[in-house]
Amino acid sequence: MNLQHPYLMFLGDVQDQLAAKTCDGIVHWRPEWSLGQFRLPNCKADVKLDDMTLTEGLEKGAKTLLIGIVNQGGFLPEHWTASIVEALQRGYDVASGLHAKLGDIPEIAMAAEKYGRRLFDVRHPSATFEPGTGVKRAGKRCLAVGTDCSVGKMYTPLAMEKEMIARDMKVSFRATGQTGIFIAGTGVSVDAVVSDFISGAVEQICPANDPDHWDLIEGQGSLFHPSYAGVTLGLTHGAQPDALVLCHEPTRTHMRGLPNQKLPDLQTCLELNLAVARLTNVDAKFIGVAINTANLESNKAETYLAEVEQLLGLPTVDPVRTGVVRLVDNLLNI
Amino acid sequence: MNLQHPYLMFLGDVQDQLAAKTCDGIVHWRPEWSLGQFRLPNCKADVKLDDMTLTEGLEKGAKTLLIGIVNQGGFLPEHWTASIVEALQRGYDVASGLHAKLGDIPEIAMAAEKYGRRLFDVRHPSATFEPGTGVKRAGKRCLAVGTDCSVGKMYTPLAMEKEMIARDMKVSFRATGQTGIFIAGTGVSVDAVVSDFISGAVEQICPANDPDHWDLIEGQGSLFHPSYAGVTLGLTHGAQPDALVLCHEPTRTHMRGLPNQKLPDLQTCLELNLAVARLTNVDAKFIGVAINTANLESNKAETYLAEVEQLLGLPTVDPVRTGVVRLVDNLLNI
Numbered sequence: 199m200n201l202q203h204p205y206l207m208f209l210g211d212v213q214d215q216l217a218a219k220t221c222d223g224i225v226h227w228r229p230e231w232s233l234g235q236f237r238l239p240n241c242k243a244d245v246k247l248d249d250m251t252l253t254e255g256l257e258k259g260a261k262t263l264l265i266g267i268v269n270q271g272g273f274l275p276e277h278w279t280a281s282i283v284e285a286l287q288r289g290y291d292v293a294s295g296l297h298a299k300l301g302d303i304p305e306i307a308m309a310a311e312k313y314g315r316r317l318f319d320v321r322h323p324s325a326t327f328e329p330g331t332g333v334k335r336a337g338k339r340c341l342a343v344g345t346d347c348s349v350g351k352m353y354t355p356l357a358m359e360k361e362m363i364a365r366d367m368k369v370s371f372r373a374t375g376q377t378g379i380f381i382a383g384t385g386v387s388v389d390a391v392v393s394d395f396i397s398g399a400v401e402q403i404c405p406a407n408d409p410d411h412w413d414l415i416e417g418q419g420s421l422f423h424p425s426y427a428g429v430t431l432g433l434t435h436g437a438q439p440d441a442l443v444l445c446h447e448p449t450r451t452h453m454r455g456l457p458n459q460k461l462p463d464l465q466t467c468l469e470l471n472l473a474v475a476r477l478t479n480v481d482a483k484f485i486g487v488a489i490n491t492a493n494l495e496s497n498k499a500e501t502y503l504a505e506v507e508q509l510l511g512l513p514t515v516d517p518v519r520t521g522v523v524r525l526v527d528n529l530l531n532i
Numbered sequence: 533m534n535l536q537h538p539y540l541m542f543l544g545d546v547q548d549q550l551a552a553k554t555c556d557g558i559v560h561w562r563p564e565w566s567l568g569q570f571r572l573p574n575c576k577a578d579v580k581l582d583d584m585t586l587t588e589g590l591e592k593g594a595k596t597l598l599i600g601i602v603n604q605g606g607f608l609p610e611h612w613t614a615s616i617v618e619a620l621q622r623g624y625d626v627a628s629g630l631h632a633k634l635g636d637i638p639e640i641a642m643a644a645e646k647y648g649r650r651l652f653d654v655r656h657p658s659a660t661f662e663p664g665t666g667v668k669r670a671g672k673r674c675l676a677v678g679t680d681c682s683v684g685k686m687y688t689p690l691a692m693e694k695e696m697i698a699r700d701m702k703v704s705f706r707a708t709g710q711t712g713i714f715i716a717g718t719g720v721s722v723d724a725v726v727s728d729f730i731s732g733a734v735e736q737i738c739p740a741n742d743p744d745h746w747d748l749i750e751g752q753g754s755l756f757h758p759s760y761a762g763v764t765l766g767l768t769h770g771a772q773p774d775a776l777v778l779c780h781e782p783t784r785t786h787m788r789g790l791p792n793q794k795l796p797d798l799q800t801c802l803e804l805n806l807a808v809a810r811l812t813n814v815d816a817k818f819i820g821v822a823i824n825t826a827n828l829e830s831n832k833a834e835t836y837l838a839e840v841e842q843l844l845g846l847p848t849v850d851p852v853r854t855g856v857v858r859l860v861d862n863l864l865n866i
Contacts, residue, residue, distance in 0.1 A: 329789075390727070392726060393724070397761070424769045425731055428731065428767075431755075474804075
């Protein structure tokens with residue numbers, strides 16, 4: 199899966215900004231790939247790109263029409279089909295992050311075939327995988343792990359990638375979820391891989407590399423999430439991380455989606471992640487902590503970061519509030 | 533997935549007994565469901581059942597033709613298709629443990645449709661699953677875990693089931709792999725479930741039950757196997773085990789399939805399994821150890837069992853050599 203950029207963002211006629219959060223993320227991290235937005239009448243979202251028709255997008259060089267919206271159920275509204283078919287006819291590839299597969303809609307499948315364009319359903323792995331081997335490979339890897347889902351395990355490696363590119367280091371962000379795949383242009387939704395191949399799929403997306411090259415691997419789930427811990431463990435074993443970053447959101451009162459499941463304390467979370475990571479990399483170590491303090495006031499955030507830093511003895515940052523310079527500095531010690 | 537029994541075992545023309553090991557397991561654990569064997573000319577395997585034609589099997593009450601053989605690649609030999617089509621025509625359901633799907637072979641799919649019979653590909657989950665919830669449910673559950681793959685995580689719960697049935701206890705063996713599914717007549721190959729749904733699939737196969745009912749859940753993989761640990765963790769969280777049995781094969785020199793990966797020591801294996809099991813059941817505890825001592829001489833086996841018993845402070849048995857009475861006795865303490 200290799201998405202061609204730049205992207206024209208298709209927002210359809212979604213009714214609020216939250217539905218466009220995937221596009222917001224892409225625009226934030228890949229402004230240079232985000233050419234414009236194509237909206238249907240009555241669309242209530244705006245990702246702050248120039249509005250373009252399909253024709254205008256093509257003229258400006260767009261390669262892929264990107265359906266980066268979310269809705270309950272992950273379906274493709276029927277009245278969007280005509281726009282997608284037209285895009286294929288005009289010469290776009292089409293990529294979707296919806297659960298529904300583009301190729302399952304006959305008009306879309308036929309148009310892709312007829313006009314020789316590619317369809318990408320980034321939630322659905324298209325490659326076949328082998329079971330993981332656990333065999334050490336060249337290059338260095340850093341994996342984001344966390345206390346819960348949605349606590350910064352994509353944001354943190356992307357912030358680190360930006361800092362490392364600025365320092366002219368050899369670095370690749372490795373995507374394991376749909377938004378990450380749009381941002382990287384490639385990757386695998388590991389939670390959609392058949393269980394037998396989780397670690398193997400991850401080995402495949404961050405293969406052997408130069409000894410001084412860093413893969414920064416997007417994390418998924420949490421070892422402490424009863425729904426998704428299996429994904430997290432397979433991801434960790436496949437990543438063979440030299441470095442781990444612990445991600446956390448301090449105002450979360452329970453595990454995402456599970457009102458009765460408490461979050462682990464940071465020390466317990468760190469210890470279990472380290473123990474399991476060492477199965478495939480005996481030298482794995484934590485290089486820092488990334489806290490999302492968006493829900494804390496400024497002075498409380500500073501106090502909290504200082505407390506965690508003292509508790510765990512690791513550089514503790516908020517990637518938004520303080521940046522990730524100290525995480526990258528500490529990565530250099532490995 | 534509910535297989536109708538008794539089974540007529542289809543051995544085709546496999547060239548050695550090892551190819552029939554799935555059938556051997558079914559005959560061992562479900563002799564009352566194993567009506568006969570149907571072999572093609574030049575078959576070199578024999579599962580010690582009466583040879584029968586398809587017609588003779590039907591006359592004696594067979595309901596399902598069971599393709600319980602294994603081969604490299606898991607394909608269905610082309611020259612077996614005619615026998616399968618004939619079975620469907622005569623009124624059998626057909627169940628296969630091969631990787632290749634019965635329904636992907638047009639003649640077989642059409643015959644099933646035409647004659648209104650069912651095809652079961654037990655390696656391929658046919659149900660849809662929800663993510664696991666971790667919410668406690670009624671009834672008691674015992675899960676087999678282990679140091680590696682193929683160390684007794686199916687055999688041990690089946691031996692315990694037999695003992696518990698003899699004691700008139702409420703008990704169900706819950707299958708999570710292909711041979712287990714043939715033996716239980718139902719179940720899910722959890723390693724073939726999409727990663728997001730591992731724990732949810734397991735919650736589904738051992739649902740709420742009577743407070744004094746025991747589910748004995750077949751284990752898979754190992755938390756210490758770099759290829760499959762994700763499966764094991766999701767299985768553990770979905771099982772919410774009250775009781776765990778630790779399975780081990782003492783002559784194994786490396787993890788199955790991975791020559792460079794050592795087995796964990798028993799104490800480490802026990803501790804990590806207990807730590808992760810407690811995420812969804814704070815009262816989880818080990819009730820015993822099951823060692824496969826088949827590769828040890830009798831006196832060495834006895835010494836080894838005694839050593840492990842002293843090391844871990846748990847009843848330690850070999851399900852074949854000593855039986856599992858002491859495991860079931862200890863289960864009663866929960």
